Amino acid sequence: MAKQAREIRLKSRPVGMPEAANFEVVTVELKDPGPGEVLVRNGWMSVDPYMRGRMYDRPSYVPPFALGEALQGGAVGTVVKSNDPNFAAGDLVESNLGWREAFVSTGAPLTKLAGGVPPQAYLGVLGMPGMTAYTSFHRIGDPKPGNVVFVSGAGGAVGSTVCQIAKIRECTVVASAGSDEKLDWLKSVGVDEVVNYKKGNLLENVRKAAPKGIDIYFDNVGGEHLEVALEVARPWARFIECGMISVYNDKEPSPGPRNMPYIVGKRIKMQGFIVFDFIDMREQFITEMTQWVKDGRIKWQETIENGIENAPKAFLTLFSGGNAGKMLVKLD
Amino acid sequence: MAKQAREIRLKSRPVGMPEAANFEVVTVELKDPGPGEVLVRNGWMSVDPYMRGRMYDRPSYVPPFALGEALQGGAVGTVVKSNDPNFAAGDLVESNLGWREAFVSTGAPLTKLAGGVPPQAYLGVLGMPGMTAYTSFHRIGDPKPGNVVFVSGAGGAVGSTVCQIAKIRECTVVASAGSDEKLDWLKSVGVDEVVNYKKGNLLENVRKAAPKGIDIYFDNVGGEHLEVALEVARPWARFIECGMISVYNDKEPSPGPRNMPYIVGKRIKMQGFIVFDFIDMREQFITEMTQWVKDGRIKWQETIENGIENAPKAFLTLFSGGNAGKMLVKLD
Numbered sequence: 001m002a003k004q005a006r007e008i009r010l011k012s013r014p015v016g017m018p019e020a021a022n023f024e025v026v027t028v029e030l031k032d033p034g035p036g037e038v039l040v041r042n043g044w045m046s047v048d049p050y051m052r053g054r055m056y057d058r059p060s061y062v063p064p065f066a067l068g069e070a071l072q073g074g075a076v077g078t079v080v081k082s083n084d085p086n087f088a089a090g091d092l093v094e095s096n097l098g099w100r101e102a103f104v105s106t107g108a109p110l111t112k113l114a115g116g117v118p119p120q121a122y123l124g125v126l127g128m129p130g131m132t133a134y135t136s137f138h139r140i141g142d143p144k145p146g147n148v149v150f151v152s153g154a155g156g157a158v159g160s161t162v163c164q165i166a167k168i169r170e171c172t173v174v175a176s177a178g179s180d181e182k183l184d185w186l187k188s189v190g191v192d193e194v195v196n197y198k199k200g201n202l203l204e205n206v207r208k209a210a211p212k213g214i215d216i217y218f219d220n221v222g223g224e225h226l227e228v229a230l231e232v233a234r235p236w237a238r239f240i241e242c243g244m245i246s247v248y249n250d251k252e253p254s255p256g257p258r259n260m261p262y263i264v265g266k267r268i269k270m271q272g273f274i275v276f277d278f279i280d281m282r283e284q285f286i287t288e289m290t291q292w293v294k295d296g297r298i299k300w301q302e303t304i305e306n307g308i309e310n311a312p313k314a315f316l317t318l319f320s321g322g323n324a325g326k327m328l329v330k331l332d
Numbered sequence: 333m334a335k336q337a338r339e340i341r342l343k344s345r346p347v348g349m350p351e352a353a354n355f356e357v358v359t360v361e362l363k364d365p366g367p368g369e370v371l372v373r374n375g376w377m378s379v380d381p382y383m384r385g386r387m388y389d390r391p392s393y394v395p396p397f398a399l400g401e402a403l404q405g406g407a408v409g410t411v412v413k414s415n416d417p418n419f420a421a422g423d424l425v426e427s428n429l430g431w432r433e434a435f436v437s438t439g440a441p442l443t444k445l446a447g448g449v450p451p452q453a454y455l456g457v458l459g460m461p462g463m464t465a466y467t468s469f470h471r472i473g474d475p476k477p478g479n480v481v482f483v484s485g486a487g488g489a490v491g492s493t494v495c496q497i498a499k500i501r502e503c504t505v506v507a508s509a510g511s512d513e514k515l516d517w518l519k520s521v522g523v524d525e526v527v528n529y530k531k532g533n534l535l536e537n538v539r540k541a542a543p544k545g546i547d548i549y550f551d552n553v554g555g556e557h558l559e560v561a562l563e564v565a566r567p568w569a570r571f572i573e574c575g576m577i578s579v580y581n582d583k584e585p586s587p588g589p590r591n592m593p594y595i596v597g598k599r600i601k602m603q604g605f606i607v608f609d610f611i612d613m614r615e616q617f618i619t620e621m622t623q624w625v626k627d628g629r630i631k632w633q634e635t636i637e638n639g640i641e642n643a644p645k646a647f648l649t650l651f652s653g654g655n656a657g658k659m660l661v662k663l664d
Contacts, residue, residue, distance in 0.1 A: 053597065060597055061567065222592060235393065244593045256588025260554060261576045264604040265385065265392055271603075272596040 003030050006308045007070040007100035014055055016251040017319060022055075023312040026070075031104060038087050038105040042077035043332045045098030045308075046123040047315040048157075049220075052248045061274055073098035074128055075331075076119045087112065094122050101308050101331055117293060124326040125300050126289055128275055129157035132242060134285045135278035137162050140240045140271045141216045145170035148210050150229055153220030154191070155182030156318075157300070157326035158242060162218045163191050164298050171216070174209045176202075176225065178321040185324065189299050203228045213237075221246045227257035230268070239270040249319060301325025335362050338640045339402040339432035346387055348583045349651060354387075355644040358402075362434060370416050370425075370437040374409035377430035377640075377661045378455040379647040380489075381552075384580045393606055405430035406460055407663075408451045419444065426454050433640050433663055449625060456658040457632050458621055460607055461489035464574060466617045467610035469494050472572045472603045473548045477502035480542050482561055485552030486523070487514030488650075489632070489658035490574060494550045495523050496630050503548070506541045508534075508557065510653040517656065521631050535560045545569075553578045559589035562600070571602040581651060633657025 004027050011024040033039045051073055054065045065071055075098035079091040084105075087093065092113040097103045113122055124130060137143065149166040153159040154175030166173045167190045174193040175186045183194035193209035195202070206228050215237055217229040222244025229239065247254050263270060292298040303323040305314040311329045318327055336359050343356040365371045383405055386397045397403055407430035411423040416437075419425065424445040429435045445454055456462060469475065481498040485491040486507030498505045499522045507518045508527040515526035525541035527534070538560050547569055549561040554576025561571065579586050595602060624630040635655040637646040643661045650659055 061599075226592070241595045243596055247593060253590035255590055256592040258585035258587055260558070260588040261579060262604075263573045263602060264575055267393075267604045267606055267609060269601065269603040270595060271601040272594075272599045274599055277599060 004028065005030050005100060005102040008308060008311050009070050010055060010065045010067055013057060013067065014052075014249070017249045018052065018055065018312075018316060020312055020316070025309050028100075030102060033081055033083050033104045034106075036084050038079055038084050038093075038110060039081040039102065040077040040093055040095065040097075040105060040110070041080050041102045041332060042075045042098065042100065043330070044076045044120040044123055045311065045329045045331060046074035046127070047311065047318060047327050047329065048073065048129070049243055049245045049248065049318050051315065052245075052319075071099035072096050074123050075099075076113065076122050077102075077331075092119055094127070098329075099308075099311060117290070120302065120326075120328055120330075121293065121300070123328060124157050124302070125161055125293060125298055126286070129326065130161050130289055131278075131282065131285050132275040133158045133161035134165060134289060135275065135281045136240045136242060136273050137165055137216075137218065139278055139281065140269075140273060141218070141238050143169045143171055143216060147171045147215035148174065148212065148234075149216040149218065150174045150176070150206065150210060150214040150232070151218040151220075152176045152197075152225040152229075153243070153245060154186055154194075155179065155321070155324055156220060159218065159220050160186065160189075160300065160325055161298065164189055164292075166216075167191070168292065168297060172210075174206065174214070176206070179324075182324050185301060197225070203231060206232055216240065218242060219244070223247055223254065227259055230257050230259045230262045230266075233262065233266050233268055235266050237266060237268050239268060241270055241272040245319065303327050305329045307331070336360065337362050337432060337434040340640060340643050341402050342387060342397045342399055345389060345399065346384075346581070349581045350384065350387065350644075350648060352644055352648070355403075357641050360432075363436060365413055365415050365436050366438075368416050370411055370419050370442060371413040371434065372409040372425055372427065372429075372437060372442070373412050373434045373664060374407045374430065374432065375662070375664045376408045376452040376455055377643065377663060378406035378459070379643065379650060379659050379661065380405065380461070381575055381577045381580065381650050383647065384651075403431035404428050406455050407431075408445065408454050409434075409663075424451055426459070430661075431640075431643060449622070452634065452658070452660055452662075453625065453632075455660060456489050456634070457493055457625060457630055458618070461658065462493050462621055463610075463614065463617050464607040465490045465493035465497060466621060467607065467613045468572045468574060468605050469497055469548075469550065471610055471613065472601075472605060473550070473570050475501045475503055475548060479503045479547035480506065480544065480566075481548040481550065482506045482508070482538065482542060482546040482564070483550045483552075484508045484529075484557040484561075485575070485577060486518055486526075487511065487653070487656055488552060491550065491552050492518065492521075492632065492657055493630065496521055496624075498548075499523070500624065500629060504542075506538065506546070508538070511656075514656050517633060529557070535563060538564055548572065550574060551576070555579055555586065559591055562589050562591045562594045562598075565594065565598050565600055567598050569598060569600050571600060573602055573604040577651065635659050637661045639663070 155177035176195045213234040223246035426443045487509035506525045545566040555578035
């Protein structure tokens with residue numbers, strides 16, 4: 001293990017769409033781990049859409065990233081040297097100290113992982129995206145067999161997991177994504193109807209795919225999709241508001257849906273959440289999802305960039321829709 | 333009792349703001365009540381914002397009003413003659429057959445009223461508006477002592493009741509209405525802070541009135557108020573979506589709030605409802621509200637038009653904000 005490691009820092013706050021110039025690669029010296037500290041070499045790091053929010057300097061549920069400091073995010077790594085009795089060299093661990101090749105843990109939460117699945121699964125279906133999908137779909141969506149579920153951003157890590165959980169729960173699933181390749185994969189894992197939002201009129205296409213309307217909308221994108229979902233919603237529909245990637249990079253706030261009064265008339269419940277709100281479901285999630293993965297009932301796709309220097313590129317890919325499934329950066 | 337009675341029919345569907353020409357007064361012959369039928373003379377009828385929705389010819393939770401037929405709505409009347417063993421002459425009854433001076437009930441639901449309060453209270457605090465306020469505030473709003481509650485359209489029948497229930501539940505109440513007279517009355521019944529939405533910048537004024545933000549938003553108006561509520565909402569705020577009167581008469585759909593992503597980031601729950609959804613709370617509502625009325629803990633204002641011919645005028649008043657409290661038409 002070199003005594004140096006590279007990390008990605010936020011050089012300037014993006015205005016609108018982030019670009020490579022907002023980031024910089026910096027090489028830092030790693031000190032030896034002191035008493036109670038652990039040296040970890042990251043093997044995989046995650047890039048996720050929510051990170052865009054932390055690049056704004058504004059109050060939110062997590063503090064903004066600081067300029068000139070390394071970014072943060074999910075990472076899976078291996079313990080190189082440990083002065084903490086809870087960890088030993090060779091342990092597989094998860095942390096929120098991604099965006100760097102290695103780090104000395106000085107009190108930041110570090111979770112030992114069971115293994116038995118590919119390590120990067122802990123950043124996907126068995127990690128934050130999987131838990132986001134699992135907890136909110138059950139807690140807010142309240143799915144019933146026969147419900148029609150509409151998922152936007154269905155090609156991504158969260159969306160593709162929601163689609164498959166909804167099938168396990170005996171729902172009819174309509175998925176929207178921006179490429180036929182993503183949609184073909186979704187069909188291959190059991191999705192009933194697919195809509196390419198880049199082709200033709202979104203409302204007409206969703207109406208065709210869900211002629212009887214929808215009971216649950218899992219929203220990853222906001223914007224036009226949200227308006228369409230309000231339009232086709234059945235009475236008492238549940239809208240799981242996971243993200244609105246379509247507007248994250250707006251320089252000026254975009255107007256919301258023109259059909260908001262449907263919330264009243266159709267008695268819609270629209271609810272936002274953060275995955276940590278459902279932390280009480282963590283054990284249930286891990287148990288059930290691990291079984292589904294082992295049984296081959298939940299599958300996933302990965303899009304991988306290699307090397308810390310390509311982490312900003314991987315992050316930008318999320319907003320062009322270039323990733324199929326979980327977007328990852330392989331660091332070792 | 334004359335054998336004739338006047339009724340108000342929908343002559344044409346309003347485009348945008350309704351006007352007098354959309355309605356007509358027609359005199360009809362009343363047949364004698366047959367076996368099992370009841371002749372009722374209405375004493376009071378209600379006009380409510382939701383009726384605007386039924387004037388559109390579109391699918392909704394209730395069928396649209398038919399052109400050339402009498403409108404419908406809450407009414408309190410007295411039984412004149414009864415061939416139904418459940419009713420006797422002189423009984424005070426509630427029906428959905430307002431917009432007419434008298435009617436022969438042929439199977440339409442008729443509810444005998446207990447009395448002991450002014451009869452028109454059954455169209456207000458003890459009727460549909462009161463039940464709308466009571467049920468949704470508790471079921472969706474989930475109020476806790478110390479919560480800050482923001483009520484738009486607070487001068488109306490529903491809004492003014494919500495304000496007082498919120499005070500009983502030990503919340504801090506910020507009320508918005510369009511006239512200082514309405515706001516003075518609201519302060520007189522215990523509302524903590526008031527905002528006249530016609531004066532100055534709404535967002536700034538609400539921020540001043542609720543410097544720590546809001547936990548519950550009771551929405552009667554939609555539009556700019558909804559955007560402001562999203563802006564000042566605290567994490568986990570509950571939005572009770574009762575109505576959006578500000579957009580009911582739009583000829584073209586208006587854009588929604590520009591800050592919809594707050595639903596995600598602040599984990600807001602926004603939920604629409606119809607009073608019938610909470611019918612299981614009816615007994616609890618009647619019991620508690622009757623007590624509050626008798627104890628003087630819930631007060632109300634009325635704005636009264638006299639004579640069936642003025643019912644359309646009373647209805648139009650709802651959209652100009654000309655009513656203080658419950659808008660009623662006195663028919664006898």
